[in-house]
Every structure is written in C-alpha cells, then in structure tokens.
Amino acid sequence: MLAELPFIADAQTLMRRGKLRPIDLVEHCLGRIHQFEDQIHAWVMVDEEGARAEARRLGKMLDDGQEPVGPLHGIPIGIKDIIDVAGWPTLCGSKLRAGHVASKDAFVVATLREAGAIFLGKTVTTEWASFDPPPTRNPWNLNHTPGGSSSGSAAAVAMEMCMAALGTQTGGSIIRPASYCGVVGIKANHGYIPLDGIFPFSMHLDHVGPIARTIEDVYEIFSRCVFSHGSNNIGGMVPHRIPERLFVLRGGLVEQADASTRKNFEEVISKLSHRFEILPLEVPGWFAEIPVLHRRIMAVEAAEVHRDAFERNAESFAPRIRSLINEGRHCTTLDYAYALRRQREFRELASQELHKLFADNCVPILLMPSTPTAAPNLDTTGDPVFNSLWSFLGQFAVTIPSGFTSTGLPLGLQLTYGGWTGENALIPVANEIEKCLNLSLRPPLLRASKSEQTP
Amino acid sequence: MLAELPFIADAQTLMRRGKLRPIDLVEHCLGRIHQFEDQIHAWVMVDEEGARAEARRLGKMLDDGQEPVGPLHGIPIGIKDIIDVAGWPTLCGSKLRAGHVASKDAFVVATLREAGAIFLGKTVTTEWASFDPPPTRNPWNLNHTPGGSSSGSAAAVAMEMCMAALGTQTGGSIIRPASYCGVVGIKANHGYIPLDGIFPFSMHLDHVGPIARTIEDVYEIFSRCVFSHGSNNIGGMVPHRIPERLFVLRGGLVEQADASTRKNFEEVISKLSHRFEILPLEVPGWFAEIPVLHRRIMAVEAAEVHRDAFERNAESFAPRIRSLINEGRHCTTLDYAYALRRQREFRELASQELHKLFADNCVPILLMPSTPTAAPNLDTTGDPVFNSLWSFLGQFAVTIPSGFTSTGLPLGLQLTYGGWTGENALIPVANEIEKCLNLSLRPPLLRASKSEQTP
Numbered sequence: 007m008l009a010e011l012p013f014i015a016d017a018q019t020l021m022r023r024g025k026l027r028p029i030d031l032v033e034h035c036l037g038r039i040h041q042f043e044d045q046i047h048a049w050v051m052v053d054e055e056g057a058r059a060e061a062r063r064l065g066k067m068l069d070d071g072q073e074p075v076g077p078l079h080g081i082p083i084g085i086k087d088i089i090d091v092a093g094w095p096t097l098c099g100s101k102l103r104a105g106h107v108a109s110k111d112a113f114v115v116a117t118l119r120e121a122g123a124i125f126l127g128k129t130v131t132t133e134w135a136s137f138d139p140p141p142t143r144n145p146w147n148l149n150h151t152p153g154g155s156s157s158g159s160a161a162a163v164a165m166e167m168c169m170a171a172l173g174t175q176t177g178g179s180i181i182r183p184a185s186y187c188g189v190v191g192i193k194a195n196h197g198y199i200p201l202d203g204i205f206p207f208s209m210h211l212d213h214v215g216p217i218a219r220t221i222e223d224v225y226e227i228f229s230r231c232v233f234s235h236g237s238n239n240i241g242g243m244v245p246h247r248i249p250e251r252l253f254v255l256r257g258g259l260v261e262q263a264d265a266s267t268r269k270n271f272e273e274v275i276s277k278l279s280h281r282f283e284i285l286p287l288e289v290p291g292w293f294a295e296i297p298v299l300h301r302r303i304m305a306v307e308a309a310e311v312h313r314d315a316f317e318r319n320a321e322s323f324a325p326r327i328r329s330l331i332n333e334g335r336h337c338t339t340l341d342y343a344y345a346l347r348r349q350r351e352f353r354e355l356a357s358q359e360l361h362k363l364f365a366d367n368c369v370p371i372l373l374m375p376s377t378p379t380a381a382p383n384l385d386t387t388g389d390p391v392f393n394s395l396w397s398f399l400g401q402f403a404v405t406i407p408s409g410f411t412s413t414g415l416p417l418g419l420q421l422t423y424g425g426w427t428g429e430n431a432l433i434p435v436a437n438e439i440e441k442c443l444n445l446s447l448r449p450p451l452l453r454a455s456k457s458e459q460t461p
Numbered sequence: 462m463l464a465e466l467p468f469i470a471d472a473q474t475l476m477r478r479g480k481l482r483p484i485d486l487v488e489h490c491l492g493r494i495h496q497f498e499d500q501i502h503a504w505v506m507v508d509e510e511g512a513r514a515e516a517r518r519l520g521k522m523l524d525d526g527q528e529p530v531g532p533l534h535g536i537p538i539g540i541k542d543i544i545d546v547a548g549w550p551t552l553c554g555s556k557l558r559a560g561h562v563a564s565k566d567a568f569v570v571a572t573l574r575e576a577g578a579i580f581l582g583k584t585v586t587t588e589w590a591s592f593d594p595p596p597t598r599n600p601w602n603l604n605h606t607p608g609g610s611s612s613g614s615a616a617a618v619a620m621e622m623c624m625a626a627l628g629t630q631t632g633g634s635i636i637r638p639a640s641y642c643g644v645v646g647i648k649a650n651h652g653y654i655p656l657d658g659i660f661p662f663s664m665h666l667d668h669v670g671p672i673a674r675t676i677e678d679v680y681e682i683f684s685r686c687v688f689s690h691g692s693n694n695i696g697g698m699v700p701h702r703i704p705e706r707l708f709v710l711r712g713g714l715v716e717q718a719d720a721s722t723r724k725n726f727e728e729v730i731s732k733l734s735h736r737f738e739i740l741p742l743e744v745p746g747w748f749a750e751i752p753v754l755h756r757r758i759m760a761v762e763a764a765e766v767h768r769d770a771f772e773r774n775a776e777s778f779a780p781r782i783r784s785l786i787n788e789g790r791h792c793t794t795l796d797y798a799y800a801l802r803r804q805r806e807f808r809e810l811a812s813q814e815l816h817k818l819f820a821d822n823c824v825p826i827l828l829m830p831s832t833p834t835a836a837p838n839l840d841t842t843g844d845p846v847f848n849s850l851w852s853f854l855g856q857f858a859v860t861i862p863s864g865f866t867s868t869g870l871p872l873g874l875q876l877t878y879g880g881w882t883g884e885n886a887l888i889p890v891a892n893e894i895e896k897c898l899n900l901s902l903r904p905p906l907l908r909a910s911k912s913e914q915t916p
Contacts, residue, residue, distance in 0.1 A: 202809055209805050310798035339794045343765035350664050354657055 007037040010448075011166040014081055014223040021068060021080055028061035028068075028080025028124065031169065035082045035126055038167045041455060045148055047141040048162040050087045050097055052127035057082065060124045078230055079122035084162045084171035086155075087128040088135050089214070090203040091115050098205050099133040099140065099155075102315055102322055112203025114172060114214055114231045121230040126168050129158030134312070135174060135207045137387055138324035144381050145187055145449040146415055153183030153377075154387030159217050160187040164449055170218035170227045175397055176207040176304060178377070178390025181405045184217045185376035185418025186388060188407045188447045190224045190440075191217045193393075194429070196400030199231050208307035210346060211300065211397050219447065221406060221437045228429065248434050251283045253363065255374040258289030259297075259391060262378045270409040270417045271375045274443065278373075281442055287372060290359060292352065297391060299345040299352075300398045301333075306342045309334030349398060356399050360424030369423070369431045376405040376418030396422050402429070404436045407445050414450070462492040465903075466621040469536055469678045476523060476535055483516035483523075483535025483579060486624065490537045490581055493622045496910060500603055502596040503617040505542045505552055507582035512537065515579045533685055534577035539617045539626035541610075542583040543590050544669070545658040546570050553660050554588040554595065554610075557770055557777055567658025569627060569669055569686045576685040581623050584613030589767070590629060590662045592842055593779035599836050600642055600904040601870055608638030608832075609842030614672050615642040619904055625673035625682045630852055631662040631759060633832070633845025636860045639672045640831035640873025641843060643862045643902045645679045645895075646672045648848075649884070651855030654686050663762035665801060666755065666852050674902070676861060676892040683884065703889050706738045708818065710829040713744030714752075714846060717833045725864040725872045726830045729898065733828075736897055742827060745814060747807065752846060754800040754807075755853045756788075761797045764789030804853060811854045815879030824878070824886045831860040831873030851877050857884070859891045862900050869905070 011034050012020065020026035036054055043049060064080045067073075074080075085091050088098045090108035092115075097103045111119060119125070130142045132155040142157040144150040145164040152161040156173025160183035163171050173180040175193045184191030192215045199214050206212060216227035254275055263271065275284055309316070309331045316323065316331050323331065363370035378389050396403040401422050408419035419439065423432040466489050467475065475481035491509055498504060519535045522528075529535075540546050543553045545563035547570075552558045566574060574580070585597045590610040597612040599605040600619040607616040611628025615638035618626050628635040630648045639646030647670045654669050661667060671682035709730055718726065730739055764771070764786045771778065771786050778786065818825035829847060837843050851858040856877050863874035874894065878887040 200809075206802070209802055306794055306798050307802075310795045310802060313795055313799075335795070337794055339761055339792055339797050340765045340768055340790070342794050342798065343761050344768075347661070347664055347762075347765060354655075 008034045011035070011038075011169065013220055014169055014218070014226045017081065017169070018077070018079075024068070027065040029058065029065050031080060032057050032061040032082050032124060032126070035166065035168050038165055039126075042165050042167070042451065045451070046143050046145060046161050046165055046167075048129055048158040048165065048167060049084070050128040050130055050158070051094065053094070053125070057124050057126050064122065064124070075120075075122035076230075077121050078118060078226070080124060081122070081169050082124045082126050083118060083227070084126055084129040084159055084168040085115060086159050086171065086173050087131045088174060088205040089115060089172055091125055091128070094128060096205060097128070098135070099131045108203070110203065113200040115203065117230055118227070129156070129162050129171055131155050132157060132387060133324045134308070134327050135176065135179060135205070136308070136324075136327035136330060138326045139384055139387055143384070144415075145451055147381070147413070149383060150381040150415060151186065151384055151387050153186035153381060155179040156183050156217065157387065160184050160189055160191070163187070163189045163217050163219060165452060170216050170223060173215060173217050174204060174207075175213045175215065175393065176211045177300065177397055178393025180213070180215050180217060181376055181393040181403055181418070181420060182388055182390050185405045185407075185420070186381035186416065188416030188449065189217055189219055190221055190407070191215060191405050192224050192228050193396065193403045194228070194232070195402050196397075206307075206311050208304040210303050210307065210349060213397060221404070221433060221440050225429065225433050248438055249369045249371065249431070251285060252278065252435070253285050253287040253370065253372045255289055255372050256286045258291075258293050259395065260289055260374050262391065263375050264379045266411045267375045267377070267379055267417055270411075271419070274408045274419055275373070277442060278439060281438070287363075292355065293395065295348070296352065296395055296398050299348050300394045302337055302342060302345045303349065305330050305334030306337050307334070353399055356401065357424055369425070371432055371435055372422045374420050374422075375408075376420040380411045380415035380417055392420060402432055404432055406436055406440050406443075407447055408443060409445065416447070463489045466490070466493075466624065468675055469624055469673070469681045472536065472624070473532070473534075479523070482520040484513065484520050486535060487512050487516040487537050487579060487581070490621065490623050493620055497620050497622070497906065500906070501598055501600060501616050501620055501622075503584055503613040503620065503622060504539070505583040505585055505613070506549065508549070508580070512579050512581050519577065519579070530575075530577035531685075532576050533573060533681070535579060536577070536624050537579045537581050538573060538682070539581055539584040539614055539623040540570060541614050541626065541628050542586045543629060543660040544570060544627055546580055546583070549583060551660060552583070553590070554586045563658070565658065568655040570658065572685055573682070584611070584617050584626055586610050587612060587842060588779045589763070589782050590631060590634060590660070591763070591779075591782035591785060593781045594839055594842055598839070599870075600906055602836070602868070604838060605836040605870060606641065606839055606842050608641035608836060610634040611638050611672065612842065615639050615644055615646070618642070618644045618672050618674060620907060625671050625678055628670060628672050629659060629662075630668045630670065630848065631666045632755065632852055633848025635668070635670050635672060636848040636858055636873070636875060637832055637843055637845050640860045640862075640875070641836035641871065643871030643904065644672055644674055645676055645862070646670060646860050647679050647683050648851065648858045649683070649687075650857050651852075661762075661766050663759040665758050665762065665804060668852060676859070676888060676895050680884065680888050703893055704824045704826065704886070706740060707733065707890070708740050708742040708825060708827045710744055710827050711741045713746075713748050714850065715744055715829050717846065718830050719834045721866045722830045722832070722834055722872055725866075726874070729863045729874055730828070732897060733894060736893070742818075747810065748850060750803070751807065751850055751853050754803050755849045757792055757797060757800045758804065760785050760789030761792050762789070808854055811856065812879055824880070826887055826890055827877045829875050829877075830863075831875040835866045835870035835872055847875060857887055859887055861891055861895050861898075862902055863898060864900065871902070
C-alpha cells in the first residue's frame with residue numbers, strides 16, 4: 007500500500023513518468039477498504055478482481071508505450087448505487103431491487119469509462135436516495151452520520167477507499183455528506199449533466215455530481231462528466247480571472263446555522279477578507295417559500311416513480327421514504343403544478359437578482375455554510391435545507407472543508423453561482439479559498455492507521 | 462403607400478442608402494390595416510400615432526447621419542396579445558383582462574425594441590391562446606380560419622399589415638396559423654427563448670417565436686429574440702454547410718394528412734429529390750402516445766394558471782378553454798407527474814434516435830406536412846397534431862409554404878431538427894427549399910387591391 011493516496015493530478019503525472027502504476031492505486035484503495043470497511047460500511051459491492059484486471063490492462067498499455075485511454079487513465083472511482091454500471095446491480099438501497107443487473111452504463115459512467123477511470127464498486131445510498139439512515143458511518147466519528155443520500159461516496163472518499171466517487175442530489179445529497187465528511191463536492195446546474203441511467207427521485211430536482219478530496223480532484227472528474235468525448239476536453243482547471251468580490255448570504259434561512267457553524271463561518275469570512283472584498287447580501291424574502299415547494303415537488307415525483315410498487319406493498323418502503331410518498335399521494339394536482347410554476351418563476355427571479363450583481367466585472371458568487379450544523383448522530387442523515395435551496399433553484403454549488411467543530415467534526419463552506427457555466431466562475435474561486443484555508447483533512451482513523459502492503 | 466411591402470433585408474438596404482424611410486414602411490402597413498382590417502380582424506389595437514412618431518424619430522436619426530439603433534431599425538412588427546409591451550394592455554383574448562396595462566416589455570419585446578423595431582400594435586390571440594375560434598379570418602379565403610392561437614400574427618403578416626409578428630406555441634399555435642396563411646414561422650427548442658412577460662398557458666410546452674413572409678425575414682427577427690444585445694449579433698443568415706440528405710417522416714400520425722396535403726407533400730419531396738438525397742424515416746411507435754400526454758400536461762397547467770378565476774366564475778371562460786381546464790382539474794396528481802416524466806424520457810429518446818442519424822456528416826432534419834389539412838372553416842382553429850409532437854419534444858421546427866390546394870388554400874412544409882442550435886442546421890436548408898419551390902405568395906385580396914397613398 008502507498009503511504010498516502012496521491013491526489014488525481016499527482017497520480018496522473020507519476021503514471022506518465024512511469025513512477026506509479028494503476029495497480030498501485032487500486033491496491034491502495036482495496037487495502038483501505040479491507041482495513042476500514044467493517045467500521046465505515048461505505049460499499050454495497052466491490053469488484054476486486056475486475057478492478058485489478060482493468061488496472062493491469064491499463065498499466066500494460068503504459069508499459070507498452072501506448073497512449074493513455076483518456077485523462078482519467080487508471081484512476082479508481084466509486085459509483086453511488088443508484089447509478090447504473092453495465093453488468094453490476096443497481097440496488098438503490100432497497101430490497102425491492104434484489105436481482106437487478108444494469109444492462110448499460112449511465113451517461114456519466116460511460117464518460118468516465120471513456121476517460122480511462124477504473125470502477126471499484128458501488129457505494130452505499132440511503133433507500134431510494136431519500137432520508138432513511140444508511141449503515142454507513144462518518145469517518146471522523148463513527149457515532150455520527152456521514153450524511154445522505156450519497157453516504158458511501160462521501161465516506162469512501164474521506165477514507166482513501168477511492169480517489170473520487172459519484173453522488174446525486176435532490177435536496178442536499180452531494181453537498182451535505184461531502185461537508186459532513188470533510189471532502190469536496192460539486193452539484194452543477196440542473197440539467198447540466200445528463201441523468202440517463204440514474205434511478206430517478208424527482209425529475210425537477212435531481213442532479214448528479216462528483217465527490218473528491220480537493221477542488222482540483224473534483225473538477226478533474228466533473229469536467230469528464232460534462233463532455234462526452236475525451237478528445238473535446240481541455241483538461242485541468244479552466245483558466246479564468248478570479249473575481250475580487252464575494253457575497254455573503256445573510257438573514258433568513260441562513261440564520262438556522264448553529265453557534266459552532268456560525269463561528270467557523272465568520273472566521274473563514276474574516277480570513278477571506280484579506281484576499282477578497284466581502285459584501286453582505288440579504289437573503290430575499292421569497293427564499294422562505296422554497297422549502298415547502300421543494301418538499302412538495304420531491305414528494306409527488308417520488309410517489310409517481312414508486313407508484314406501482316407502493317400500491318402493491320407500501321410496507322416494503324423504509325419509514326421516511328414511505329412517509330414522503332404518502333405525502334406526495336395526498337398532494338392535489340393543482341398544488342403540485344403550482345409548485346412547478348413557482349420553481350420556474352423563482353429560477354428566473356434568482357437569475358435576475360444575481361444578474362444585477364454582475365456590475366463592475368464582478369460575478370455573483372455567494373457564500374454560506376454548507377450545512378446548519380456538523381454531522382448529527384446516526385438517527386438522521388442531517389438537514390439538507392442549506393442545499394435544497396440550490397437544488398430547487400438549479401444553481402451551481404460547491405462545498406469545500408472550512409474547519410472543525412470543537413469535537414473535531416468537519417464543517418463546510420458552500421459556494422453558489424447563478425450563471426450557467428458555473429465552473430468557469432466558481433471553481434477557480436473555490437480553489438483559491440481552499441489554498442487560503444490550507445486545512446489538513448485526513449480523518450483520525452486514517453492518520454492512526456499503519457501502511458500495510460497488500461499481498 | 463408602397464406598391465408592395467419590401468422584405469426586411471431589402472428594406473434595411475434601402476434605408477441605409479436613404480431610398481426608404483421608416484415612415485414609409487409604417488404608412489404602408491397602416492394603409493393595409495385601413496384597407497383590410499374590417500375583413501381580416503387581425504388586430505386588437507393599433508397605436509398609429511405612436512408608430513408614426515417612432516418612425517419619424519428613427520428616420521431623423523438616419524437623416525442626421527446617426528448609426529441605426531440596431532439591426533431592425535425602423536422595421537414595423539406586430540405582437541401577439543398575450544405578450545407584454547410596456548404601456549399597452551395585454552388582453553389575452555379574454556374579457557377577464559379588461560383594464561390590464563403591462564408595466565414592462567416581455568423579454569422578446571425588449572430585445573426587438575433594442576434592435577430598433579417599431580411596434581404597430583397587438584395582434585389577435587384566441588382566448589388564453591387556446592382553441593376557441595377568434596374573430597380573425599384567413600386572408601386566402603375569408604370563410605376559413607387563419608388557424609390559432611397566433612391568429613392575428615399570421616393573418617397580419619400575410620396581408621402586409623406588418624413585416625413580421627411574434628406568436629407563441631403550446632400545441633401548434635405558431636406553425637399551424639403560419640402554414641394556413643401561407644407564411645413562415647419558427648418555433649425554436651423549448652427554453653431557447655425566455656418567456657418572461659408572456660402570459661403562460663403550459664410551462665412545459667410554451668414557446669415564443671416569429672412569423673414573417675420568408676425564411677430570411679423570419680430568421681432576421683428570430684436571431685434578435687435569442688441574443689439580448691445588438692452588439693452580440695452577427696446578423697443575417699448563419700453560414701453553414703447545407704446537408705445533402707433529408708429524412709421524410711413516414712407512417713404513424715403522419716398518415717392523418719388528407720389527400721390534398723399528401724399530394725402536395727409528395728410533389729415537394731419529388732422536387733427536392735433533385736437537390737437532396739431523401740430517405741424515409743419511420744415514425745417511432747412511441748410517438749402515438751404523445752397526443753394524450755401533451756393534452757394532459759396542457760390541461761393541468763392551464764387549470765393551475767387559471768385556478769382562482771375559474772373557481773370564481775367558470776362561465777367567464779369560452780367553451781373550449783373551459784372544457785380543457787375542467788379536464789385538467791380532473792387529472793390526478795400522479796397521472797400528471799407521469800406525463801411530465803414521460804415527456805422528459807421521450808425528449809431523451811428522441812435525441813438518442815436522432816443522434817444515430819448524424820452519421821456521415823448528415824444532420825437529422827426531418828420533413829413532414831405542417832398540418833394534416835389546409836385551413837378548415839371558421840368553426841375551429843384546425844388540428845395541431847403535427848405540431849404538438851414537436852412542442853412536446855421541445856424540438857426546433859419551421860414551416861414554409863409548400864403549395865396550394867385545388868381551392869387555393871396554402872399548404873406548408875414542416876422541417877424539424879433534433880439538436881439544440883437548430884437554426885444553424887435547419888434555417889439554411891429551409892432557405893434552400895424555399896428557393897427550390899419558388900412560390901408566389903400574395904393572397905388574392907392583396908393582389909387585387911390598388912395601391913393608394915395614405916393621406
């Protein structure tokens with residue numbers, strides 16, 4: 007096993023120079039899985055032999071002087087278990103899916119495969135990507151939730167069990183677990199990355215996106231999900247002038263953050279104020295309506311997706327998703343249609359409001375805590391309210407680690423952006439902030455572990 | 462009055478050379494309105510003095526050697542009366558809107574205003590842009606419908622009462638009236654042109670687009686609707702290699718065309734086969750499900766938009782929109798959510814199917830008749846089934862005149878395209894086909910009229 011798992015860009019350089027082979031990365035990740043999976047429960051299945059065979063094939067190509075398959079040649083990745091990987095089951099955290107096998111790759115999986123990524127296995131999702139707590143534990147404290155629904159993806163990345171993982175978000179299912187686990191996540195604009203081959207939760211709210219350990223790593227994966235052909239990729243971070251001004255969201259829902267979260271947030275803002283001009287931006291009054299409308303759309307669309315199975319046997323659903331589906335089944339047609347129309351209007355309103363901030367060559371990047379609290383205990387997957395705002399509005403959002411509570415649980419900073427190509431504006435800023443904060447982010451469990459050579 | 466109304470590109474050239482003034486165009490259009498409005502009923506209101514004042518202001522700018530305001534400097538346009546023009550009423554064809562005055566321009570109106578267009582007035586829409594026949598008559602035969610719901614826009618353009626007009630389409634409300642009136646219309650991809658400031662009918666189906674007399678004219682307007690700032694416009698037709706291969710849709714719903722429409726369509730295809738390779742494309746089986754799903758979404762969303770007014774007084778709605786709203790009010794939540802999910806899936810399926818046709822540098826442009834029959838009598842606004850397919854799938858569609866029935870009613874050819882930037886692929890082909898067909902398209906009423914100088 008390697009002493010530490012390198013970051014993606016470093017691994018790419020080392021592999022190009024013949025100093026690292028894909029099999030080394032795969033064996034390191036499998037070693038971490040062997041060491042910690044009993045405690046973390048991040049994986050539904052791991053295809054050890056498949057991953058090793060693929061790593062050897064990709065390694066031999068490099069040994070033979072062939073070109074890499076693509077920019078992610080030999081990078082081991084985990085896939086949330088509501089996303090199809092050809093030949094593997096997609097169990098969606100539900101016993102109703104027993105025996106399922108995916109016939110083809112989801113769009114995002116196909117693009118990563120084309121780029122040369124190695125798939126290690128499927129990561130734990132909450133049942134139907136909803137709110138019922140999964141078996142997965144938080145790597146920073148096993149008595150706390152890793153968040154959900156992309157529970158396994160966030161925990162596996164934090165524990166070096168893979169270099170990155172795919173997650174999905176309908177409320178806060180990428181940003182929240184990434185923040186709780188001290189890693190980085192991207193949820194792009196609604197519709198930005200195609201969802202085919204991903205089990206739906208709520209079509210007007212669903213997003214897919216990557217989780218990794220740094221902005222550079224997560225962007226490396228993200229940029230391959232967006233473009234379907236390796237040849238179109240420019241690769242690496244998009245060069246972009248970094249704006250000098252950032253907006254801090256104040257008031258309204260944001261006030262739900264607890265003392266520990268606020269303290270960390272204010273410290274971060276204070277640090278950033280040496281590098282950026284920081285302006286307050288009052289949360290618009292209509293934001294207060296979003297949680298109810300978001301919940302209504304999610305409930306109805308989940309009820310529709312699961313209609314037949316639910317009518318056959320409602321008891322086969324876990325309590326929280328069952329209750330959500332029941333809620334959706336009791337919503338009237340016109341109340342649902344109203345929520346959809348308001349969502350469209352709010353998206354328009356948000357882009358108009360944000361458009362005003364474009365003045366003076368300043369781009370509207372907003373900062374707020376990623377979650378109202380650090381990871382709570384195992385009875386819940388935590389509160390997605392800070393994230394579902396942006397799922398509802400369909401805006402680009404990123405979380406990066408911002409510090410720790412006094413008990414050592416990670417906290418996150420959420421950056422959002424109102425325009426369409428958020429990565430150009432937001433990723434370089436997130437990268438700059440990550441450098442400013444300069445946090446050390448290996449969970450104690452990992453720091454305490456001895457490096458062992460796998461046989 | 463001018464002998465004939467010039468086309469937009471010619472008018473632009475003549476104005477630049479000082480051989481034509483904006484007031485000449487406005488007076489010509491107002492003259493045609495004076496001559497024919499009693500028979501055609503295309504207008505809800507005409508702001509004669511406002512249009513003249515604006516024409517004089519724009520004319521003086523040119524006389525003074527100033528730059529044109531934008532590429533549509535001095536071009537007189539009509540606006541469908543569900544689209545807001547600041548300071549004018551938006552009556553939506555309903556008595557419930559009496560006294561309404563728009564406080565600001567719709568997005569599309571603002572872009573046309575910035576480009577220098579002159580607004581003559583508001584054109585007749587069916588009540589709430591639905592199916593109840595309007596007072597407007599077909600310029601080619603006053604006993605026939607001009608189609609709906611953009612009835613006034615299509616009829617006014619055909620009668621030289623304006624150089625172009627804006628329409629909207631939820632089922633077939635741009636393509637159908639344009640085809641029935643022997644003019645040209647564009648319905649771009651769903652979401653391509655922002656809808657703010659347009660009274661909604663059905664958010665998952667609504668589109669806005671221009672109607673004019675030729676592809677070149679309609680594209681001139683279209684390209685200004687898409688880009689909000691004159692300075693970003695390259696202007697004129699986008700240069701693009703014209704594909705050598707076109708697909709003709711066969712079977713399924715397309716077989717609903719009557720004998721006269723089929724005869725014309727086969728003649729057109731035969732003419733085009735000298736210029737293009739023409740391949741048949743079987744209508745996929747799942748197209749048959751579209752009309753029911755389309756109707757369901759439209760009914761529910763109309764019911765939601767009109768919820769309060771309808772609950773207060775259903776009798777204040779005309780019979781067809783009332784019946785549609787009732788239908789929407791009786792649809793279950795999950796049946797509506799299902800229709801939305803199927804729409805999303807069908808859009809994906811369509812783009813996958815069409816993607817296969819991209820082989821050999823060929824772009825997937827599909828041809829079919831614009832309507833199943835020529836304009837029927839005044840009891841109806843005609844059948845939108847050939848158009849609502851593309852409203853449902855959200856694909857780019859264009860209609861151009863293709864010939865006449867034996868009784869002299871216009872017929873149209875509908876071109877559709879599966880990709881996002883339909884104008885690059887489709888507009889040059891439509892332009893080429895328009896040249897191939899070389900039809901003379903002035904309604905008899907107009908040909909018979911004497912040119913008269915307005916006072």
